[in-house]
Amino acid sequence: MGSKESCRTELRTAIRQLNDRCLYSASKWAAEQLVGIEQDPAKFTPSHTRFQRGSSSIRRRFRTNELPSTPTAGVSYITTPVPEEDDLVDSDCYLLAKSYFDCREYRRAAHALRDQTGKKSVFLRCYALYLAGEKRKEEEMIELEGPLGKSDAVNHELVSLERELSTYRKNGTIDPFGLYLYGVILKEKGREDLARTVLVESVNSYPWNWNAWSELQSLCTTIDILNNLNLKNHWMKDFFLASAHQGLRMYSESLSKYEYLQGTFPFSNYIQAQIAKAQYSLREFEQVEVIFEELLRNDPHRVEDMDMYSNVLYAKESFSSLSYLAHRVFLTDKYRPESCCIIGNYYSLKGQHEKSVVYFRRALKLNKNYLSAWTLMGHEYVEMKNIPAAIDAYRRAVDIDPCDYRAWYGLGQAYEMMCMPFYALYYFRKSVYLQPNDSRLWIAMAQCYETEQLHMLEEAIKCYRRAANCNDREAIALHQLAKLHNELGRTEEAAFYYKRDLERMEAEEREGPNMVEALLFLATYCKAQKRFEEAEVYCTRLLDYTGPEKETAKSLLRGMRAAQSLPSMDVEHFPP
């Protein structure tokens, strides 16, 4: 990791350069990380460091290639020289074009730059054209929508842009930003391998463009692809790897990377949110809640990732916090898919599923590929007993991301509700394959096998065993294992699992019918095994309960005493 100082200076320069190229979201990201570093109030006041641009004197002052960076132990980081700007004074045409661009008049911006040859101008022209094409594409998508779904509206600029950028790349006159755009275009044209190569080139020569990293991440669908990327060891790579691991569902790796990054960027909201995301996937809801509370304190108008927070609140059934959150995001920006999703969650918690569906639908209208909204809408339809609609919604989620185990699970559940357990198995198998350490999925699958239609108890036992080995919080698996073994006449195994279940219940201080059942079985079992002392212990514990079990325990005890006393009486009769 580079020193905080060098990170800071690098980021400052990068923000300006990204802003010059109208890569606003990347610059936003960089700025968030910049303030995430411990501030050094002696040197720069925030007003001084932020949002200054166009002033070449300041830019020169912060050119940082000569600043030393201290590599930390283990990893040797390289410093990437911040590229020189080719034109220190921006041309008038460029200034005009940038203004047009900022007013979202992309074609005008491109036109204003038609004769410019500077790299910055060329990039801005291509980028503006690309965005113009995207905008037109979105419009056409709506215009051309037929009964069979959208027609293949395409970005008409892609072909010419690809041609132009590939020529630049061949000539060697392309800059990292051009490479980034080229990579995006290649990705959209489906040429993923080349896109990956180009994006790697881009991030290796200019690592501070987070947009390029996220495009690269979306192209890393397997861990092998990720490992085969030839990336330079810049500190930005750590951000990338953390995010990529999260995308590949390697949460603990991702978490440790983020925690490491927090050493340099202790105040970064982004890192905090990402940690929350990983914790959420690991189902550590308490921690997630704490993180989000803090996040909201620092950044009360944040909407990003707040849908996840609402999920946590939903799971914890905190009505008021959820409604408070919903209100807050509603006031901030009601037309964000996240906002709609939060409101949908709130209604769902209130049991008003129709209204909830309305808001999920709105979220999906804003972003058709909003994964969690599809899944959540599926849940709502399940609640409303509209199974076909639920299946449809889940299936759409699965088609957007085939790795979304929740949607697969939902599909399985829906089919199970339709009394099609064998059919449902296919979906449970899919979800379990994606998330093999989730006991809930294994239990669902086991229950499927257990249904009276299928009655495949051996398979059910196998699933429950997997569930018991995972972190089974509801402790269903142990009890079921014991019961099934008992049903199959394998008393030894049954006793083993009842005992484990009992121990667990004791540890967690839970009471209930399961406890009674376990005690009763163990008492009978021990008695049959002639382990009277143990049996007595269980029986006496049973005596604490009311109901028929108490009587059974009593009679068991009586029986045992009789059996025990018999040989002792013999001894009395025949003294040595």
Added chain:
Amino acid sequence: MAGSLKPVGAFAITPHKVSVCILLQIYAPPAQASVPFPFSSVSQHNRLGLFLLALTKSCDDILEPQLDELINQLKEIGGLLNHWLSEHLTRKLSALSSPDDLFNLFSSLRSILGGPETSILEDDQIILDPNSHLGMFLRRCLLAFNLLSFEGVCHLLTNIGTYCKEAVSSCPPYDLPDEDDSNNDLEELLEYEDMDLESFVFRKVAEEAEARKRARESATFHTHTPRSLLGLVEDIQVSADSKYKNCDGIGQGSEFLGPSHDTFRGDDHNSGLFLRTNWQVQGYLREQADLIEKHGSSFPLNAFESILKQLQKLAPELHRVHYLRYLNNLYHDDYPAALENLHCYFDYSAGAEGIDAPSSSSSFISYGNYEIALLCLGMMHCYLGHPKQSLEVLTEAVRASQQHNNDTCLAYTLTSICNLLSEIGISNATGIIASSYSPVTSIGTSLSIQQQLLVLLRRSLKRAESLKLTRLVASNRLAMAKFDLTHVKRPLLSFGPKASTKLRTCPIDVCKELRLSSYLLSEFGSDGASLTIDGAFSTAWLKNLQKPMASSVLSQENRSENGSDAFQFGSQPSSIPGYVLQLAGASYLLRATAWELFGSAPVARLNALVYATCFADGSSSADLALAYVKLIQHLAVYKGYKEAFSAMKLAEEKFLSVSKSRMQLLKLQLLHERALHRGHLKLAQQVCDEIGVLASSVTGVDLELKTEASLRHARTLLAAKQFSQKSGNAVLGLPYVLASLSFCQSFNLDLLEASATLTLAELWLSLGSNHAKRAKALIHRALPMILGHGGLELRARAFIAEAKCYLSDPNFSVLEDSEVVLDSLRQASEELEVLEYHELAAEAFYLMALIFDRLGQLEERESAASSFKDHVIALENPKDDEGLLLDSYST
């Protein structure tokens, strides 16, 4: 979005339709003389009219011709005019440069339509009757254009630009005004398809009504019953004479493409594919589904897959594409992909989508048609050979359809279970049946699987009859016939000794079922005639349009006198749906098998011939190959191997990739038989090994085939043994022959019975001359059957045995009655020579030589003796034409 579907039928205006409209304008210019300007004669004018009629009729097709194709077609019709017509067309099209031009074009089109009261008509004026076909088309175009939004008009304009530009790039001779000023938007083709805008025209309305009507029969699309039934027919083959085996899975990668594929030109951007209405796409898909089921594994997997992917991209809400992908993968034995697509399809559509969607039915909204998903899944497992899973799933399907009161689905499911049971047979079914939850066992666990099958068959037949599912009844009857054919009938539950214990198969029952089956099919009209009125029907128009255009009429002036008949506009595809043909064909194939078993080779041949000639179009190529195999076998038995091999060469060319393995198997079988006859034991053994290799291929061990291989192996060994000890102990053979006789009687296997009788006679004969009379009586009893239906070998054997009987009969005098013996011996020797059966032929000639010797006819004696010598030499030195053999073997 979940559960919402937009209206079905739609008529979108496309560049091609604009072209047709422009041509219409030429055909009927406003206020002109009887022969309008460019035309030189009435017939020329009429020809354009007919061409336009064809174009408008084919406009419901999924694919529209490109401009250059249209111009080529015009060239064929136009003669001298062609240049003028195509130039006019392209000029007009390329002159459309602003939305206003389009508006003007369409308003000028309005004037060629006559008013509603066409009675006030000037004599010479050509005005389209608004209710004529052309008039109707024009009106639809006008309406569609008027309903377009401004964006729609812009897109139409862009599309016309692309349409012209492609024509320019693909046929340079036509000079068009340069279009380079158009911007990059034209680079990529835009699909224009605004289907909300139209659901108006009467015909469409009618079609929709029909679709809704049909939707009630919602299971129709998803079931591939006919196909699996054809599969059954194949399996009879195997169990009956264990000669063939269904051998799919080979023959990948042939170049075959469905007829309409060549019109697709889409590479990276899909230039040729103008997506059409939902209706037409569905029709196209239905047609392709039929093709896949027909051609099985020889259907081009990847080519079609890429088309489907394209389609999916263009129309993400058209879920039937998933079903097609499922079918495609299934028939290429790609289990994971098939499974994935099947689930995907039913997840999206709930088993009811598009034209099948029973939008009005309330049961769908609450449940969906997921039982159909189960049915399909069950059939998939069955097809891929997972009987256990298949039964699980089908059981679930039974439950689901009972729960949702879907009787149709239940009937289909029961039939599938029947298929499954009869396919997996007895050996590996016990494990499944043992589990207590299956519906099969609910009948009663005491019954054997075959009895259960019979009960199920009866049940499902009854159910199908009561539901009036004609083709299900037909296929059930076929299954029933098959069952009757292969199983000895016995009272289902016998109470006490009084129950009838006549154990026989009933050929009459078989025939009855078969007859009933095809009889029912003649009533298909009531069941599913409406099935054909869909897009698949209209695709045929395109093909028919192109056919006559190119061949008969348009090129020749003089033939056009024939009028519209020459155009064969009526040559629409036959209105008999494919599944009816398939079922009827299956019944013929089954009949052939039945006759083969019951012992009438000529009738079997007749049925196979009927199948091969009449049902070749509708049947799958695997089945067709089977029919050919039967015919070739017949040839081999009756006409000798030479003819059989030459016929086989032809058949092999015909089924190059389809069922190569089946043909290969047939070849090996024939070679083996011939080698045995010739006494080439080494070769026979070699061929046997080959069959064994074929049995355990890479894809999996084929048990039936393996059995056959070992059987043939045994026969080879037996032949070897016969050589070493010429005649074994005849008495030992007797019980076997008698057992086989009674077996044949109970199964009504007449021909086999005759041959057993013959063997019996031979055995008696070998026991000594005092049994000759009894043997003769036996032979005479069997002779009518043998002469009528027997193959060459059997006949020859009978003749020789008869001659031997006479000769060994002490009461018989050669001198008095020589012709009786000589005649049969002569016939025998002729037939055996054809068959190249050296051993028996030598025997015949030996006997003949003996008789001639007795008669004192020395010359004949010498010739018979030399023939005898030839055959003995051939038998002892099999080497001499081994080369030839191997030659034909290796081809």
